[in-house]
Amino acid sequence: MHNRPATRTLITHILEQDRLKIVPFIALGVMLSVSSILGYKYVLPDTADRENLAQTIMANPAFNVIFGQAHDLTTIDGFNAWRTLALGSMFTALMAIFLVIRNTRGAEETGQAELIAALPIARTARLKAALISAVIASLAVGVIVFTISVLVGGDVHATALISAGYATSGIMFAGIAALAAQTASLTPTATTLSLTLLGGAYALRGYADGSADHTWLIWVTPLGWIQETQPAHLNRVWPLGLCLLLAAATYATALLIERRRDYAGAALTQRPGPEHAHNSQYLPVFLTRLNAPTFLGWTISLALLGYLFGNIGITIGETLSKNPTMARVIASGAVTENELTAAFISMILSMLGMLAGLAGISVLTRLYREETSHRLENVLSGAVTRTRYLAYTVLIALTSSALAILAAGGVIAFVSRGGQADVSSSDVIAQTAASIPAIWVLVALGILGVTAHSNAHWLGWLGVVVAFSVTMFGPMFQAPQWVMNISPFEHVPLMAAPSPDYTPLIGLGIVGVVLIAVSFIRFSHRDLA
Structure with missing residues (x-):
């Protein structure tokens, strides 16, 4: 057996086949870093503005949860490290x-792996090739981000550590994904398991950064190790060694399981469906079972994030009242601690709402995979019509996103009630319900993407990225109102206000209905992939 040449051939094939899927992530990393470096120079040209921004961000736990601890925001590289390291x-x-x-x-x-396994190569060659390809792609992200960032003005040492954090994260979670692939028998289940672990690591890192009493938890999560390199501050390299040790352990374990397991075998196998099903119940039950793992993964993750943010929201009103600059960023016009707390929770629910939107968009991504793998064609060749199949899929997507945000809001309400927060649990539930129309607009955009053309399935994900960027960075950089209005969450009223305006919610509902109607018309007339 010529294992090394075979593995090299597989690596070349994987990188060539997936190059168009790797490039967007490289571009995203470059845009994060370059926009931070150039934006900081032009938006905050003098020291007073930089110190004001630093005061605002360092006093706001929400920013710490999302981006990590800010150590030095008066320099370009300190700002770049804070804004990009966790997300990148x-x-x-x-x-x-x-x-x-x-x-x-x-x-x-x-079935592609079966054809490869029939060749005279080692059992572990496919897994080795996938892991090495992931390492090469992760290193490519780091090298390209470093090169371009330095060219636009980033410091060599700080930028090198930021880029190394990017690459190390990819190398580390490649091993975790390899273990998930050995554990789960289906691709969606393996993906959901991996993303749940990544989301849990990110949430735990966020909780450690946002809570002054539990900073030690930063050493429990692998993403916290990357954060502790503290580029442009302490510039520590050794925490990356912990990441590489974890990567080595997961790689070795995954390869050991690969040698011993049966082909297509896994610890978590799919249960067989019922032997007989009534025709009227077949399609909805089938689609519900198909999307259940994804829905449960997103709901549990959002409930966990709701618990973390709920604990921060208990005392945030007092913190905001002591920092007028930061209060203006989060809640213009709010004065009392109750109003400031309500505005903070509204902002947090907007962030969680975007994740809930991804829960619905993930259901639609399954529709895209079913179409491109030609399984959808087999289903539609029977008595099931396109309209009926799409209707059930849309219903599941909308329901999944609504239930996910309600789970998060319910946990926040429960925590705030137990902790005697400055806002009532009924206001939290009302604010959660008010965010659902904005979430459904994002889901409707995803529906339009997968139904307009099989190559436009990314439209919903793009909508979430744009909404997040506008909501998170618009107030920070004093964006004009027309830019802020791009995000559907900008139109969600503050339900704790004395007389909230419900008119924008009606407008969001109309936008969502129009997008879904256009989607049905387009899907019923176009050819399948």
């Missing part, structure tokens, strides 16, 4: 997860 590491980890699972469990599911 997470995006690189996503790239590695998708790449590994697609070329391991995904290849087994489609």
